[in-house]
Amino acid sequence: MNFHHVPVMLDEVMTYLNLRQGGTYVDCTLGGGGHTTEIIKKIQPGGRVIGIDQDPNALEAARKRLESFGSSIVYVHSNYYRLKEIFAELNLGEADGVLFDLGVSSHQLDEGERGFSYMQDAPLDMRMNPGDLLTAEQIVNEKTEDELTGIIRDYGEENWARRIARFIVDHRAKRPIHTTGELVEIIKKAVPAGARREGPHPAKRTFQALRIAVNDELNRFKKALYEAVDILRPGGRVCVISFHSLEDRIAKEVFREMAKTCVCPPGLPVCMCNKKQQVKVLTGKPVLPTQEELKANPRARSSKLRAAEKRRVLNNGEDE
Numbered sequence: 163m164n165f166h167h168v169p170v171m172l173d174e175v176m177t178y179l180n181l182r183q184g185g186t187y188v189d190c191t192l193g194g195g196g197h198t199t200e201i202i203k204k205i206q207p208g209g210r211v212i213g214i215d216q217d218p219n220a221l222e223a224a225r226k227r228l229e230s231f232g233s234s235i236v237y238v239h240s241n242y243y244r245l246k247e248i249f250a251e252l253n254l255g256e257a258d259g260v261l262f263d264l265g266v267s268s269h270q271l272d273e274g275e276r277g278f279s280y281m282q283d284a285p286l287d288m289r290m291n292p293g294d295l296l297t298a299e300q301i302v303n304e305k306t307e308d309e310l311t312g313i314i315r316d317y318g319e320e321n322w323a324r325r326i327a328r329f330i331v332d333h334r335a336k337r338p339i340h341t342t343g344e345l346v347e348i349i350k351k352a353v354p355a356g357a358r359r360e361g362p363h364p365a366k367r368t369f370q371a372l373r374i375a376v377n378d379e380l381n382r383f384k385k386a387l388y389e390a391v392d393i394l395r396p397g398g399r400v401c402v403i404s405f406h407s408l409e410d411r412i413a414k415e416v417f418r419e420m421a422k423t424c425v426c427p428p429g430l431p432v433c434m435c436n437k438k439q440q441v442k443v444l445t446g447k448p449v450l451p452t453q454e455e456l457k458a459n460p461r462a463r464s465s466k467l468r469a470a471e472k473r474r475v476l477n478n479g480e481d482e
Contacts, residue, residue: 168459169197170263171455175261175401178399178444178469180259181259182205183208185205185259186256186257187205187257189214190242190262190390191242192214192237194220197261198224199227212248212252212254214238214242216241238252243382243386245389256393256395256398257395258398259399264409280363281363282342286342288369288373291377298372301313303338307327308327310326317374318370318374322357326368330345345365345368346365380409387400391440395472398471401468414448417468420470422437442470445467445470448467451463
């Protein structure tokens with residue numbers, strides 16, 4: 163399996179992480195190791211990267227690709243939503259930076275047997291961690307029409323969610339749906355011809371929705387983002403590369419909430435909550451890939467980067 167990874171917005175990530183020699187950095191989605199390769203080079207001597215991935219095949223490929231860096235990279239087979247647990251288990255202190263490169267990786271799309279791609283016929287799986295129990299096949303064959311509608315509408319932002327869900331339920335009443343190819347044909351029948359002629363592949367949004375549901379991506383990411391700030395040293399930074407609006411919205415809202423200094427109801431004469439600002443947002447608007455990068459790597463076209471810095475605390479206990 164080819165796990166070559168072309169890292170998205172590499173220069174921007176290097177800048178916003180503000181890498182320092184000897185620091186400890188976390189790549190929450192190690193994948194092919196593209197970002198980690200450049201991070202580890204810039205933080206030597208004495209630096210280390212904690213590389214996390216829930217896909218054991220990706221993790222093993224990264225070990226081989228990065229073996230020349232030896233013990234400077236610590237490989238962890240887990241999901242990033244366990245970030246604080248991982249740091250505790252490894253007896254690590256604080257991190258200088260944390261990177262999230264979200265979404266399905268290029269190699270998972272390219273390897274059709276994983277069931278992520280609507281372009282290749284394969285079992286309906288979509289598990290990023292093959293050890294997890296829930297599969298896309300279970301969702302499409304067991305969820306009610308209302309539940310399927312909610313998943314496809316909320317996670318896929320699909321205008322034809324109700325109609326697609328109804329067609330899925332009608333089809334499975336005759337026989338179960340086992341493969342991506344079967345599901346694609348059902349979706350094509352559900353989406354009106356006029357809508358199919360414009361925009362992306364008619365199955366793109368539904369496949370995105372199922373992948374998110376199978377892997378509980380949004381809930382896990384939100385939890386992990388709070389934990390990333392918790393494990394950062396003051397002045398440490400967290401960077402998020404997202405590939406659709408739902409992920410980007412979570413990053414934007416979490417950073418905004420953690421940057422607030424007061425959450426008291428409007429109208430109070432004085433602040434009663436004593437909330438401290440936890441982060442400084444570094445990207446008022448998401449950073450987008452350059453035109454040069456888009457020409458070299460078209461898969462970067464929907465990516466957005468947001469970054470924040472953990473607030474420093476002065477000797478008198480007040481925020482800087």
